[in-house]
Amino acid sequence: MSPPLHISISEKLRHQIESGVYTSGDRLPSEHQLMETFSVSRITARQAVANLVSQGLAIAYRGKGVFVTPQKKVTYSLSSPLVFLEQDMARQGIAFSFENLVFEPAAAPSDAAAALGIPKASPVYVQKKLFRMDGAAGAVDLTYLIADLGDRFAPLLEHQMTFPILAQNGIPIDCLDAVIECTHADYDLSGYLEVPLGHALMVYRYTAYSSDQQPVLHGATISRADRFCYSLSTRAGASA
Amino acid sequence: MSPPLHISISEKLRHQIESGVYTSGDRLPSEHQLMETFSVSRITARQAVANLVSQGLAIAYRGKGVFVTPQKKVTYSLSSPLVFLEQDMARQGIAFSFENLVFEPAAAPSDAAAALGIPKASPVYVQKKLFRMDGAAGAVDLTYLIADLGDRFAPLLEHQMTFPILAQNGIPIDCLDAVIECTHADYDLSGYLEVPLGHALMVYRYTAYSSDQQPVLHGATISRADRFCYSLSTRAGASA
DNA sequence: ACAACCAACTTGTTATAACAAGTGAGCTTA
DNA sequence: TAAGCTCACTTGTTATAACAAGTTGGTTGT
Numbered sequence: 001m002s003p004p005l006h007i008s009i010s011e012k013l014r015h016q017i018e019s020g021v022y023t024s025g026d027r028l029p030s031e032h033q034l035m036e037t038f039s040v041s042r043i044t045a046r047q048a049v050a051n052l053v054s055q056g057l058a059i060a061y062r063g064k065g066v067f068v069t070p071q072k073k074v075t076y077s078l079s080s081p082l083v084f085l086e087q088d089m090a091r092q093g094i095a096f097s098f099e100n101l102v103f104e105p106a107a108a109p110s111d112a113a114a115a116l117g118i119p120k121a122s123p124v125y126v127q128k129k130l131f132r133m134d135g136a137a138g139a140v141d142l143t144y145l146i147a148d149l150g151d152r153f154a155p156l157l158e159h160q161m162t163f164p165i166l167a168q169n170g171i172p173i174d175c176l177d178a179v180i181e182c183t184h185a186d187y188d189l190s191g192y193l194e195v196p197l198g199h200a201l202m203v204y205r206y207t208a209y210s211s212d213q214q215p216v217l218h219g220a221t222i223s224r225a226d227r228f229c230y231s232l233s234t235r236a237g238a239s240a
Numbered sequence: 241m242s243p244p245l246h247i248s249i250s251e252k253l254r255h256q257i258e259s260g261v262y263t264s265g266d267r268l269p270s271e272h273q274l275m276e277t278f279s280v281s282r283i284t285a286r287q288a289v290a291n292l293v294s295q296g297l298a299i300a301y302r303g304k305g306v307f308v309t310p311q312k313k314v315t316y317s318l319s320s321p322l323v324f325l326e327q328d329m330a331r332q333g334i335a336f337s338f339e340n341l342v343f344e345p346a347a348a349p350s351d352a353a354a355a356l357g358i359p360k361a362s363p364v365y366v367q368k369k370l371f372r373m374d375g376a377a378g379a380v381d382l383t384y385l386i387a388d389l390g391d392r393f394a395p396l397l398e399h400q401m402t403f404p405i406l407a408q409n410g411i412p413i414d415c416l417d418a419v420i421e422c423t424h425a426d427y428d429l430s431g432y433l434e435v436p437l438g439h440a441l442m443v444y445r446y447t448a449y450s451s452d453q454q455p456v457l458h459g460a461t462i463s464r465a466d467r468f469c470y471s472l473s474t475r476a477g478a479s480a
Numbered sequence: 481a482c483a484a485c486c487a488a489c490t491t492g493t494t495a496t497a498a499c500a501a502g503t504g505a506g507c508t509t510a
Numbered sequence: 511t512a513a514g515c516t517c518a519c520t521t522g523t524t525a526t527a528a529c530a531a532g533t534t535g536g537t538t539g540t
Binding site: 244245246280281282283284287301302303304305 | 492493496497501503504
């Protein structure tokens with residue numbers, strides 16, 4: 001009838017977080033404190049905390065403690081007219097910064113090649129960016145299918161917004177195909193994205209086409225599922 | 241340098257799943273077998289399995305064992321022209337069934353009321369459906385903002401697809417606002433959806449408008465994040 | 481004053497142990 | 511034959527214990 005102890009403790013802490021006893025960034029009681037407060041073993045206290053961490057409500061740092069994760073989500077609007085992540089955040093007035101990690105000619109990854117309809121390992125440009133906004137971090141992987149990109153405006157793409165730069169250079173993005181899915185952080189991502197292993201991630205994968213229906217780039221925006229959500233609208237004058 | 245034992249074991253099992261040693265529905269080695277195979281304690285073996293379960297790669301049943309979750313995801317296309325879940329699955333040739341749980345007049349829930357722009361607790365119709373497709377289950381909560389729904393075609397909505405029934409009765413759905421986010425199963429949902437506590441869920445929330453821009457209904461489609469994904473396209477003749 | 485060290489805290493990993501509880505096969509009994 | 515029981519196996523929960531490893535602040539020594 002009664003739930004396991006670790007669930008009860010989790011729920012108690014969750015309610016305290018939701019009711020404001022602990023707010024964004026606060027330190028939760030240490031495992032030792034939970035042991036004494038609830039008269040349980042460390043395993044049980046640990047499992048209670050693990051429940052919160054696995055759901056993204058808190059994050060643990062070895063040597064420091066367990067801290068409440070900000071609960072507010074950043075909404076990325078996918079509605080027409082198409083805007084890239086940077087633009088949409090600017091429109092919403094959310095502080096946004098990104099850091100270029102990689103920008104170089106490379107052989108097309110197999111998934112991007114398939115999406116772009118080109119042979120695997122075709123020559124493309126690959127860009128990797130980290131972005132930060134409102135305390136949350138994410139990653140963007142881009143695969144550009146533009147032959148002479150390097151000579152023309154590659155340097156611009158390293159430091160400026162992708163879509164406007166493309167448009168200014170005669171390649172306006174007209175439409176795209178996209179998939180939104182949820183995956184989990186694996187060992188490849190930990191550190192790179194500061195996401196605990198096993199944490200849920202939102203992945204937004206898209207293929208962008210120019211106005212003549214030719215594929216231009218393939219992208220993946222990877223973000224923490226507890227900090228990001230996506231919105232779309234088919235209404236005429238919508239701007240939510 | 242070397243990762244913790246339980247991570248190594250998780251990875252080994254994950255690779256075995258991905259390489260086909262264990263496929264959809266197969267039983268993984270029991271905790272006792274893992275203890276002997278890898279010469280570790282039960283805690284470590286358990287933690288290795290817990291990693292897989294928390295990522296949705298496997299699901300554990302007490303008394304039976306741990307079984308591989310189907311990895312294939314069902315894609316729900318949100319592209320224009322608007323189609324409801326049932327229709328899109330039928331179009332893709334995926335076996336689909338739903339079960340009506342609740343259909344009754346009720347006071348509008350606060351979130352639906354806010355989305356529909358009506359006072360809280362206004363009279364509405366509330367419907368709850370469970371659906372099954374391709375081995376996955378999900379739930380649909382609908383809040384209808386139609387005053388004389390009961391007298392006209394309410395019974396039809398219990399057993400047939402929502403959008404066509406609305407259209408046939410003079411209420412064609414023209415456009416919608418939607419948000420896609422990822423949450424986690426809490427105690428309310430376990431059992432109801434056969435989702436383990438803490439499991440990631442995809443939530444698709446939308447407000448549907450008729451052709452005269454009046455809100456008609458508010459809905460939420462809740463599904464397992466490891467079994468569902470959403471796609472959209474702004475291309476003209478797209479049908480992916 | 482400053483650097484180095486250390487002690488006390490934190491979470492992370494792992495072992496051993498026991499009991500609870502759900503499942504299923506096989507045996508026993510009516 | 512059929513119902514019911516038992517036993518072996520499964521995962522779930524919890525306790526105690528020890529060490530590893532990262533952080534922080536205070537103390538000590540130069």
